Amino acid sequence: MSVTAVVGANWGDEGKGKITDFLAQDTEWVVRYQGGSNAGHTIVNEWGKVVLHLLPSGVFYPHVKNVIGPGVAVNLGTLIRELDDLQALGVSTPKLFVSDRAEIVLPVHLLLDRLEEERLGARQFGSTRSGIAPFYADKALKIGVRIADLFLPERLSDRLRRSLELKNILFVHGYHQPPVDPAALLSALQADASRIAPYVADTTALLQQAVSRGERILLEGQLGALRDPDHGIYPFTTSSSPLAGYASVGAGIPPYAIRRIIAVTKAYSTCVGAGPFVTELLGVGGQTLRDWGGDGGEYGATTGRPRRVGWFDAVATRYGAAIQGATEIALTNLDVLSHWEEIPLAVGYRIDGKVQTEFPNPARLDDAEPIWETLRGWQTDISAIRDYRALPGAARDYVERVEDLLGIPVRLVSVGPRREQMLAKS
Numbered sequence: 001m002s003v004t005a006v007v008g009a010n011w012g013d014e015g016k017g018k019i020t021d022f023l024a025q026d027t028e029w030v031v032r033y034q035g036g037s038n039a040g041h042t043i044v045n046e047w048g049k050v051v052l053h054l055l056p057s058g059v060f061y062p063h064v065k066n067v068i069g070p071g072v073a074v075n076l077g078t079l080i081r082e083l084d085d086l087q088a089l090g091v092s093t094p095k096l097f098v099s100d101r102a103e104i105v106l107p108v109h110l111l112l113d114r115l116e117e118e119r120l121g122a123r124q125f126g127s128t129r130s131g132i133a134p135f136y137a138d139k140a141l142k143i144g145v146r147i148a149d150l151f152l153p154e155r156l157s158d159r160l161r162r163s164l165e166l167k168n169i170l171f172v173h174g175y176h177q178p179p180v181d182p183a184a185l186l187s188a189l190q191a192d193a194s195r196i197a198p199y200v201a202d203t204t205a206l207l208q209q210a211v212s213r214g215e216r217i218l219l220e221g222q223l224g225a226l227r228d229p230d231h232g233i234y235p236f237t238t239s240s241s242p243l244a245g246y247a248s249v250g251a252g253i254p255p256y257a258i259r260r261i262i263a264v265t266k267a268y269s270t271c272v273g274a275g276p277f278v279t280e281l282l283g284v285g286g287q288t289l290r291d292w293g294g295d296g297g298e299y300g301a302t303t304g305r306p307r308r309v310g311w312f313d314a315v316a317t318r319y320g321a322a323i324q325g326a327t328e329i330a331l332t333n334l335d336v337l338s339h340w341e342e343i344p345l346a347v348g349y350r351i352d353g354k355v356q357t358e359f360p361n362p363a364r365l366d367d368a369e370p371i372w373e374t375l376r377g378w379q380t381d382i383s384a385i386r387d388y389r390a391l392p393g394a395a396r397d398y399v400e401r402v403e404d405l406l407g408i409p410v411r412l413v414s415v416g417p418r419r420e421q422m423l424a425k426s
């Protein structure tokens, strides 16, 4: 099976970066297919702890070809900064291909994102303010600027003019801001264009050829299934589809080529931003889980915001894994649960007094209460264990209960942030 998707089963931040980095050692291509720099993938390897926002997680391997596909929202400044940061770390220049069909996140998208969240005040969505929603809105309106346009001066200035026509009316009369000058935007883009020119390619053709040669390709999802605009917790969703099904579109490869779909889920839950979160743990319990979670606490990789935390939600995760079409599960952060004597997990929801195990329409989520099952903890450090069978019995019981509840085999279990802290489960 040559094409594998690594995707999130939950709200994002499941540890996809770590899983992709781990699997990338045996792959030829790593591809980002949607989203932009609005989320971070944290990787801990021989270079230390690195957070990637836009670059694919294969950039640490000199043999891996990394692709930013047509479906990605490309912030040129972020891309250049991440490349510079890698160079400063001493990582050899990655083999990177940026699709000439990908569209560019313009500074005006960031500005619109911020102004709109400020206007909404208490009703804001909790956007990372990376310009992603205004970017995808422009794409739908067909007034975006694409990478290929950067190298065609007349076309670029025409595209910018069209893009700014309506926005400037909104800036001046809606947000009471000065208008944006297309000439200033044009020269900034041209400066960035010269930096990324060596990486620009027809990645669709490259990947089609790679598929036909049977090369190994990893498709790296951003955020998680519950953020999907169609299937997720709308309106607290993102603006592009994080589903494995969309990977075919956003990367430009045949849908039937994706044979292995790894849904990544944490052994507990985290969620950044606003929206319903049925198993949320508040107060001291929540702060403890936040402090002991992830790698040095559950704080957003992009914004540094405290992540909302809660126990594992089998209802939401089974749904998330199903809409991903998961063929297997990678369970991360199991080590975090080592502190507790007893570990609750939600096995159903109660809505209007009725118990259900199917994920409801998001319009009903605010009324859902979790139905808990409690498993015994193991209260011993498991982060140095490298063989699944060597885990304490209670830890294996936990993994196998998750597997039962999801109805999908768990194949990878992560017991720490570092690359080597990974157990294979047959």
Ligand code: GDP
Pocket: 008, 012, 013, 014, 015, 016, 017, 018, 039, 040, 041, 042, 043, 044, 223, 293, 294, 295, 301, 332, 333, 334, 335, 336, 414, 415, 416, 417
């Ligand atoms: P992604 O966007 O899905 O790649 O996830 P993030 O990088 O935003 O968040 C995952 C967090 O969990 C990061 O801080 C990782 O370093 C950390 N992490 C990943 N796997 C493990 C694990 O098994 N144990 C612990 N303790 N931390 C992990």
